[in-house]
Amino acid sequence: xxxxxxxxxxxxxxxxxxxxxxxxxxxxxxxxxxxxxxxxxxxxxxxxxxxxxxxxxxxxxxxxxxxxxxxxxxxxxxxxxxxxxxxxxxxxxxxxxxxxxxxxxxxxxxxxxxxxxxxxxxxxxxxxxxxxxxxxxxxxxxxxxxxxxxxxxxxxxxxxxxxxxxxxxxxxxxxxxxxxxxxxxxxxxxxxxxxxxxxxxxxxxxxxxxxxxxxxxxxxxxxxxxxxxxxxxxxxxxxxxxxxxxxxxxxxxxxxxxxxxxxxxxxxxxxxxxxxxxxxxxxxxxxxxxxxxxxxxxxxxxxxx
Amino acid sequence: xxxxxxxxxxxxxxxxxxxxxxxxxxxxxxxxxxxxxxxxxxxxxxxxxxxxxxxxxxxxxxxxxxxxxxxxxxxxxxxxxxxxxxxxxxxxxxxxxxxxxxxxxxxxxxxxxxxxxxxxxxxxxxxxxxxxxxxxxxxxxxxxxxxxxxxxxxxxxxxxxxxxxxxxxxxxxxxxxxxxxxxxxxxxxxxxxxxxxxxxxxxxxxxxxxxxxxxxxxxxxxxxxxxxxxxxxxxxxxxxxxxxxxxxxxxxxxxxxxxxxxxxxxxxxxxxxxxxxxxxxxxxxxxxxxxxxxxxxxxxxxxxxxxxxxxxxxxxxxxxxxxxxxxxxxxxxxxxxxxxxxxxxxxxxxxxxxxxxxxxxxxxxxxxxxxxxxxxxxxxxxxxxxxxxxxxxxxxxxxxxxxxxxxxxxxxxxxxxxxxxxxxxxxxxxxxxxxxxxxxxxxxxxxxxxxxxxxxxxxxxxxxxxxxxxxxxxxxxxxxxxxxxxxxxxxxxxxxxxxxxxxxxxxxxxxxxxxxxxxxxxx
Numbered sequence: 001x002x003x004x005x006x007x008x009x010x011x012x013x014x015x016x017x018x019x020x021x022x023x024x025x026x027x028x029x030x031x032x033x034x035x036x037x038x039x040x041x042x043x044x045x046x047x048x049x050x051x052x053x054x055x056x057x058x059x060x061x062x063x064x065x066x067x068x069x070x071x072x073x074x075x076x077x078x079x080x081x082x083x084x085x086x087x088x089x090x091x092x093x094x095x096x097x098x099x100x101x102x103x104x105x106x107x108x109x110x111x112x113x114x115x116x117x118x119x120x121x122x123x124x125x126x127x128x129x130x131x132x133x134x135x136x137x138x139x140x141x142x143x144x145x146x147x148x149x150x151x152x153x154x155x156x157x158x159x160x161x162x163x164x165x166x167x168x169x170x171x172x173x174x175x176x177x178x179x180x181x182x183x184x185x186x187x188x189x190x191x192x193x194x195x196x197x198x199x200x201x202x203x204x205x206x207x208x209x210x211x212x213x214x215x216x217x218x219x220x221x222x223x224x225x226x227x228x229x230x231x232x233x234x235x236x237x238x239x240x241x242x243x244x245x246x247x248x249x250x251x252x253x254x255x256x257x258x259x260x261x262x263x264x265x266x267x268x269x270x271x272x273x274x275x276x277x278x279x280x281x282x283x284x285x286x287x288x289x290x291x292x293x294x295x296x297x298x299x300x301x302x303x304x305x
Numbered sequence: 306x307x308x309x310x311x312x313x314x315x316x317x318x319x320x321x322x323x324x325x326x327x328x329x330x331x332x333x334x335x336x337x338x339x340x341x342x343x344x345x346x347x348x349x350x351x352x353x354x355x356x357x358x359x360x361x362x363x364x365x366x367x368x369x370x371x372x373x374x375x376x377x378x379x380x381x382x383x384x385x386x387x388x389x390x391x392x393x394x395x396x397x398x399x400x401x402x403x404x405x406x407x408x409x410x411x412x413x414x415x416x417x418x419x420x421x422x423x424x425x426x427x428x429x430x431x432x433x434x435x436x437x438x439x440x441x442x443x444x445x446x447x448x449x450x451x452x453x454x455x456x457x458x459x460x461x462x463x464x465x466x467x468x469x470x471x472x473x474x475x476x477x478x479x480x481x482x483x484x485x486x487x488x489x490x491x492x493x494x495x496x497x498x499x500x501x502x503x504x505x506x507x508x509x510x511x512x513x514x515x516x517x518x519x520x521x522x523x524x525x526x527x528x529x530x531x532x533x534x535x536x537x538x539x540x541x542x543x544x545x546x547x548x549x550x551x552x553x554x555x556x557x558x559x560x561x562x563x564x565x566x567x568x569x570x571x572x573x574x575x576x577x578x579x580x581x582x583x584x585x586x587x588x589x590x591x592x593x594x595x596x597x598x599x600x601x602x603x604x605x606x607x608x609x610x611x612x613x614x615x616x617x618x619x620x621x622x623x624x625x626x627x628x629x630x631x632x633x634x635x636x637x638x639x640x641x642x643x644x645x646x647x648x649x650x651x652x653x654x655x656x657x658x659x660x661x662x663x664x665x666x667x668x669x670x671x672x673x674x675x676x677x678x679x680x681x682x683x684x685x686x687x688x689x690x691x692x693x694x695x696x697x698x699x700x701x702x703x704x705x706x707x708x709x710x711x712x713x714x715x716x717x718x719x720x721x722x723x724x725x726x727x728x729x730x731x732x733x734x735x736x737x738x739x740x741x742x743x744x745x746x747x748x749x750x751x752x753x754x755x756x757x758x759x760x761x762x763x764x765x766x767x768x769x770x771x772x773x774x775x776x777x778x779x780x781x782x783x784x785x786x787x788x789x790x791x792x793x794x795x796x797x798x799x800x801x802x803x804x805x806x807x808x809x810x811x812x813x814x815x816x817x818x819x820x821x822x823x824x825x826x827x828x
Contacts, residue, residue: 030712031712031713031716033712035712035715035716035718035719036711036712036715037370037445038370038445038448044719046448047719049442049447049448050442050443050445053442053443054443081362081363082362082363082517083362083363083365083368083501084363084498084501089517092517093517093518144547148547148549148550151549151550151553152553155553155557156553156556156557159557162559163550163553163554163557163559164543164545164547164550164553164554164559165519165520165543165545166519250546250547251547251550252550253518253519253543253544253545253546253547253550255516255517255518255519255544256518259518259546260517260518263359263360263518263546266711266712268712
């Protein structure tokens, strides 16, 4: 286990460098931000002058080497928009995104696990049809539409929740529902199919034939085994959650990493884009590693060598 | 029975949800409900909350060119001079000033002005501020201040501003973005980074908190030289990028002012009890920049005039923009120095004349051209471009509209890859017509528009150094008249600023789009 962890942690380094290289290339190809930084009536001379002073007229390899030199010390350079070091700006937003992501995942798990199990145990019943049909419908709803509808219904019409912003627990509810229910829809279907597979296993039939009550068969025998794919699904949803925050945070003015990244892309704030993608990639890799460790806890038969 | 109830409830819930989604203003016609999210629903609340579409970018007043950032800064920094609502420039931090010669202006600061940390305002602060932006070419505002050579300190409150060449627009520069006075002693003692995190100015409000992409909070400065602002105990700028969310906050009383309200939401706001849409002319004119490059049909003045006569600007402003803009034949509107006001609120539309001009130019059967346009940058820009394409088909011009994402649009312009025409909206933060008409200078747009008029060249050269303001205004006006005749750029309309405002406050927007809290009062 120890060796496995060390190996996996070391693997993170080249993965992050490859991701950084890809992001650098994409940002470079997209063009420099100088023309966007100056007003519409700036002259070509002004544009060239600013480009030179920011070092953006250097060839690709020089810019990349400068970027890589900084990366070794986690220095992504200065944000063109904020005129400050990029990484602290990104890290400053992280708590808000983590708060929203955790709340969304809690909602997703609370809805998806019971609904998925219930749906599997009542296969082809109205409940099952509702759960599977509903999850398809919910998954098809765009986040921004759902968010705006929730605001109109629960904030504008009923006045139950704040429209936007971050602060109290009440501020968290609507964005977390917007983000969490979409994930719940996907998880419900996966948990249902995973449970159905387990419920058809011989050992479940054996348990039932021994006269063990359904409640214990499902919770003690089937659920624990069904948890392994659920853990994978949950870990893989991390990237979906982060992707979802881009839209959800913008709709609800949630001051997190998603909103920052959207603005950085729009303004070609390269340093912020690079730092944000780096941090997000790191979190996703860590979550995948965590899933592998939980596997081990759930199923001691799994070997890592 | 229980199953039926369950299905019935579910159906009702879904129908209710869909109805809310599809309904227009019905749900907002009632008084705002009580809820947790209200920042200042109480009519007596002394917190003024303003919703912006984008966050302020920095407290470095010299390193941004962002109007919405400046709209926040004006509450905590003062300029040496200030424009009033009509565009007239008056001293602000300056008590008196004298034009010594074409290159030098001597100024004396008001006594008793202090920064929020208690330091008195001195000539050294002015020298520090203006020389920083005039010499550091990395700063975004450098191009607008590089004309200043130096600031010579005479005594604690008196100084001279010296320019490299005669600078007739100096006072316009000193009354705009980038010229707020910084505290030199505070910055030298604590460093620039400390200032950016804990900014101090001389303005009516002092900094309290900035949570990026969430809110910026200010409180009144007790020792403001013009008297403490008693109207508001707290000034909050909230950042709400999504239009519908910003409007929802206004409707529920979460904010007092919502900026940049799109036309689709005007009815919602006006039909809601306690809110209304307030409009004011902005300083941004939307226009078509034509290529006069030899060989192109648009190089013929008659073709350019025909295009102008074929566009029904009245239909555009009334139908597409719902009254959110005013037609114009000049980009130097009222409130700007040198405005040719007789060209404002006018448009040329005469289809027969347009056809006749096309025939005279030898293009009776028309031609094909490309119109490049951004999408979502200006009010209904894509719809305007499409409508123009439709209008020009009446004179047999087949217009291919090419929509570009904004950064690509900027690149296209910078690389001179513009085709026969592109649509753009241009502002003028100087409120000096000289900067607008400079767009007709041949050398500046060689390879871009390739338009040249010798008389305009003469007038541009003369007005650039003319310290006689009356003559300079006449020269700028003459350039606009020539341009209105030769139409190298076809003026479409001057956009309006559209804000949603709570009925509990008195607020008159200004063309410079500043959100100056001391000018807002409770009803």
